[in-house]
Amino acid sequence: MIDLSHVTLTFPDGESRITAVDDVSLRGENGVVTGITGPSGSGKSSLLAVAATLIRPDSGGVLIGDGPDAVDAAQLTRAEATELRRERIGIVFQQSNLLPALTAREQLRVMAHLGGEGRSARAGIDERTEELLDAVGLAAHADKRPHQLSGGQRQRVAIARGLVHDPEVLLVDEPTSALDQERGAEIMALIARLTHERRTATLLVTHDLVHRDALDSLVSVVDGRIEEAPAMAA
Numbered sequence: 001m002i003d004l005s006h007v008t009l010t011f012p013d014g015e016s017r018i019t020a021v022d023d024v025s026l027r028g029e030n031g032v033v034t035g036i037t038g039p040s041g042s043g044k045s046s047l048l049a050v051a052a053t054l055i056r057p058d059s060g061g062v063l064i065g066d067g068p069d070a071v072d073a074a075q076l077t078r079a080e081a082t083e084l085r086r087e088r089i090g091i092v093f094q095q096s097n098l099l100p101a102l103t104a105r106e107q108l109r110v111m112a113h114l115g116g117e118g119r120s121a122r123a124g125i126d127e128r129t130e131e132l133l134d135a136v137g138l139a140a141h142a143d144k145r146p147h148q149l150s151g152g153q154r155q156r157v158a159i160a161r162g163l164v165h166d167p168e169v170l171l172v173d174e175p176t177s178a179l180d181q182e183r184g185a186e187i188m189a190l191i192a193r194l195t196h197e198r199r200t201a202t203l204l205v206t207h208d209l210v211h212r213d214a215l216d217s218l219v220s221v222v223d224g225r226i227e228e229a230p231a232m233a234a
């Protein structure tokens with residue numbers, strides 16, 4: 001579960017400040033894909049960056065997890081936030097941000113080594129790597145590097161990488177923007193399936209609603225504020 005409550009985020013803008021996120025409250029439940037839509041510049045990526053603990057908000061709460069394990073990420077130090085992110089949050093950006101020199105398998109394994117856990121944890125990650133490459137349909141492409149993969153395949157690697165440490169929260173920013181509509185639909189369906197199977201609380205930013213079928217719920221952001229949700233029906 002992720003629960004953003006009254007989150008406000010401003011950036012310096014000359015003499016004054018620009019309000020990118022304006023008193024937003026939004027809850028993402030486990031096993032649910034919550035879509036966030038809205039025009040360019042409305043604050044969607046800023047909101048996701050706050051949820052990802054990459055930016056600390058000016059005010060508001062960012063509760064990650066349920067029950068006694070719940071943590072308010074907005075109150076953590078930078079080091080604590082980094083640790084929380086490594087353990088409990090998966091992030092998939094617009095561009096897949098893969099390392100050019102690494103194979104698909106290595107993109108996933110390197111995450112575990114960055115985490116600095118012990119050998120037994122790493123052995124677990126190696127198993128999870130194979131399982132996830134299979135889950136995203138890339139078992140046969142595990143030894144390929146990014147330039148040998150299509151845009152859709154690269155995005156699959158990024159999704160598998162975002163899930164390799166078994167996060168409770170999955171944050172996805174415009175995953176289909178570099179793909180054609182058919183490939184985009186496949187990626188959205190994949191994210192929906194993995195969210196339901198793995199019970200992640202998934203927040204997914206998308207500026208267009210062609211793929212809204214893959215979303216379990218939808219909110220709209222305009223000028224940094226949550227507006228009434230757009231109609232789910234076509």
Ligand SMILES: Nc1ncnc2c1ncn2[C@@H]1O[C@H](COP(=O)(O)OP(=O)(O)O)[C@@H](O)[C@H]1O
Nearest residue numbers: 011012018020039040041042043044045046047
């Ligand atoms: N790092 C930053 N520094 C200053 N202004 C920013 C920064 N990131 C975003 N903004 C501003 O915040 C607003 C929201 O941007 P963003 O969250 O990227 O919107 P969206 O993802 O909906 O297109 C915009 O006015 C943008 O210019």
Ligand SMILES: [Mg+2]
Nearest residue numbers: 044045046173
């Ligand atoms: Mg954006």
